[in-house]
Amino acid sequence: MDRYPPIADHGLIGDLQTAALVSSHGVIDWFATPRFDSPSVFAALLDHDGGGYFLLAPEHPEGTWKQLYYPDTAVLVTRFMSPDGVGEIVDYMPVQPGTTAADRHQLVRVARTVRGTVRFELVCRPRFDYARAGHRLDLTPERATFHAPGATAHLQSSVPLEQDGQDVRGAVTLNAGEVAVAVFTVGPPGGQAPPSPTTEGIAEDAWSNIDFWQLWVRTSRYRGRWTDMVYRSAITLKLLTYAPSGAPVAAATMGLPEQVGGERNWDYRYTWVRDGSLSIRALLDLGFVEEATRFIHWLGDRLHAHEGPDGEPLQIMYRVDGDPHLTEEILEHFEGYRGSYPVRAGNAASDQLQLDIYGEALYGLAEGRVVGEQAGYHGWKGLAATLDWLADSWDRPDEGIWETRGGRKDFTYSRVMCWTAFDRGLKLAAEFSRPADTVRWTRARDEILEQVMQHGWNEKEQALVQYYGGDVLDASLLLAPRVGFISPRSPGWLSTLDAMDRVLVSDSLVYRYDPQASPDGLRGTEGTFSLCTFLYVDALARAGRLSEARYAFEKMQTYANHVGLFAEEIGPSGEQLGNFPQAFTHLSLIMAATTLNDALDRLWQRV
Incomplete structure (x- = not known):
């Protein structure tokens, strides 16, 4: 071997x-x-x-x-x-x-x-x-x-x-x-062995397993292009969901490197509020309502527990049963994948402040019917209390979506997602006539928009940038048009997309940011971030650049492995890097496929 x-x-x-x-x-x-x-x-x-x-x-x-x-x-x-x-x-x-x-x-x-x-x-x-x-x-x-x-x-x-x-x-x-x-x-x-397996019994069990998965896939409402890749990604997200709690993990593995031989080796076998919310939104868009329902209840339990550091309603990640304690340790006896040391178990980033998680949570759960029917009155009270807290807390530096260990900044993406949290909260309150401090939420939403466009915009780059006063481009902002923060065809957004094309895009693959321009507190470099590539496809499609979007999407499929799975990143020679398979990558594939497929359908209907 x-x-x-x-x-x-x-x-x-x-x-x-x-x-x-x-x-x-x-x-x-x-x-x-x-x-x-x-x-x-x-x-x-x-x-x-x-x-x-x-x-x-x-x-x-x-x-x-x-x-x-x-x-x-x-x-x-x-x-x-x-x-x-x-x-x-x-x-x-x-x-x-x-x-x-x-x-x-x-x-x-x-x-x-x-x-x-x-x-x-x-x-x-x-x-x-x-x-x-x-x-x-x-x-x-x-x-x-x-x-x-x-x-x-x-x-x-x-x-x-x-x-x-x-x-x-x-x-x-x-x-x-x-x-x-x-x-x-x-x-x-001391557990007893199960009954000795027989060939007939194993065959029956295997077919039962096959039936389970095929029947589950058939409940999807997706009938568009790239069905095989979309279904494989959906099955992968389902495989990465812990059934007893309904909580998805970010990846099945720990310690696999973002750079072979480097130190960027993390444990991803936990439930990030961000990743989980977007995973469930991707499955919900395909028609898998049960998975969304389970995660709503899991997230509601976390909100009621108020377990975040420094009084926050949420911390950024938990164990699959909701335990907030993820003490990080180094397994010194492991040499690491191809010498990629240290190998870490647990994740110290769980104590970071990342304000964007509230936006992803509300965005992921904002399919009105599901929230209205499943969250109930007490669930809504938990969401409302969270938004009340956020109204006092959004204007703070944080560590940002990428969990950098280089100090807190006023990250533009974090503010965009805080805007999203208030925007979706206001819409849900109106749709279901729920009690809410709508005046306060509206004021916070509008202040964020004004602040981002004033301080998150770099005139020289003609683009929204990673943090206030900086000039570093950040691919996380590719989500801004999807959540409705900015029009996907507005001049400001199109110039931001052009700037990303020049700096972050390499043969349709997308870096999340330039670590040399934005020190993240870690040694070494990394590959292109597969999540960002699919977000790029989504943004291109929304901007009307359908030929580019489809070509980028098709090229990205060539980086999938032999059974349709993706890790976190793609290295310089096309190798997959990071923990595997990565839920973030597969959920963004589903998001890109549905957006692009719908845009192509509309185009063909006009022809």
Whole structure:
């Protein structure tokens, strides 16, 4: 196996409570359980020698590898083709869509030969608690059991297993039509193994999993262009949502670098108010109302808790169950992906002040019918109290959307999203006749608009800029026309878009800002930000530049990996960088696709 396969060389499987990455060579090299934000069991992607992995692949892998999803599902198929035969590994996690947190989670792996003869190899090397906890192996003819201080794992397999230290390995030769099964189950300490799997039982379970995903996708109302990419992004957002609470995480992984060998290695397995709100808005735009409803209740619980630092109604991120404590630590024993050190667990940015989150929250939830029917009176009171607080607090420097560690500034985007919060709050109050201090909210909204246009505008650049008095361009402002802060075809916005074209855009890829021009408190550089590229497509479409928008969107699809997934960034040579897959990227793909598709439809209707 490769010491460190490319970040994009993976598919994602999950059970709506946690997830795993499977490389295109049949290696599970990332898996945390029982939740997304739990310690890892397999983490070879962060430390090849010590992180642990689960391999199921042809013993002699010299051949051609292909990977795909079973259509409109999260069931992953890895295919191997050689002169001796064609083999497949089918990977999935049984879906647990309920609202109760499960105490055990399964990785199901099925090896089969579809033509000729293939000899498969199995190696299972779990490393519990980020490889900080040892384990003891019990091996019987039926199963391997790994006992660790905080968990017990069972591997049940029709592949004959043999002991390899405290790990196991095995091999089996399969002729055409023959199947071998391996099920890895992790649960609490001392937990009993599930019943021994049978080929028939696994087949039935796999089809049930396929039915779950395909039936869910069919509830989408999207019927436009790029259906495959939109549905894949929707499935990815669903996979990244913790079903018991309804909270989406920003990514399935931690520690994957924005620059290989650099220090920009963060833990993204938490729920950002910003990312979660926009994720739910993207799913809502596709017709997935249940997901929006769950997140409304989750967000309402956070507002009632008043857990933000310094008296804020919200902090910027939480654990998936709403716990606000995300203490950051460095896993010093991990070398990091290709030497990208340090590897961080937890996220110290949770204590930052980022005022834009209130705008994204109101924008994400401002589908009137959903808020009106689901938030209820007490939910509305929580939103109104938040806007009352914001009316006193919006005119403050903050750390901004990009979580820079270079000090607080008057970030233009933060003020734009505060405007959005008041704008949507006023519209909701009017639509549903809810009690609100509309005079105060209106005054705050109007003051923000005046202030941004006076202090966030740079005359030399002829553009809105990153922070007041500066000259740095910032791609986060590409959301300004989408939320209605500025007309998408006004002269001021078109000149801002032109300035971004000159400075931030590289072959349709978009940098979020220039870290050399705007020091962010960190060493090194980064790639283009995939979220910003899709926001750029959205802004081009709204500006009427449809040919450019469509070409940029189509080119961006060529940067997707082999199964349609995106990480956070694109590096200079086209490689994917950062945590993977990234919810922000996939939600912005959906936003861009719906905007561009609608604009093209209107164009064709006029022809």
